[in-house]
Amino acid sequence: MRIITVLHEQGPMNRTNLATAIGLSYDRAMKYLAWMSSRELIIIDDNGYVRLTRKDEETYTTLVQWVINYVSRLRFPRRLTRNRR
Template sequence: MNSREFRPDLYVLARIIEALVNNGPMKRTRLATACGLSYDKLERYLNWMIERNLVLIDGDGFVKLTRDGERTYDELVSWIKKYVGSLRISRI
């Protein structure tokens, strides 16, 4: 599936971003576990996020937020917490 056709769930994006904010850079397997995602689902989300400059994967394989990713935390995750109350963590 082309990541341009991929329509991400905003809650899942928020969970990925929040995990990186709370725990710092992480390897993909640990990040998938922290977010309650299967590894292949996480990869699909990361590819989408990389194309939009929200995250990057460094030479050691750690997923890191970019400045745009940090701003997304401030906007998206904060909005969800304020108006919805929490980020639901269900396995996908």
């Protein structure tokens, strides 16, 4: 989700800057990017710049809408306090 969000908000960026922006080591980020690329969610150009595909832009919109519809409606109970004697 962080990869999608960063690319959606900041646009295409090189792999090193993307890894830094999402808070992962370069090697770990490259594994996620390879997985996303194999599913045509991102494109990595010849210069090493990563951008979202149209498919991933739609995924981002769907995820955000899901969060708004379901997560924002969650109500968490107040913290229970213990009676002190």
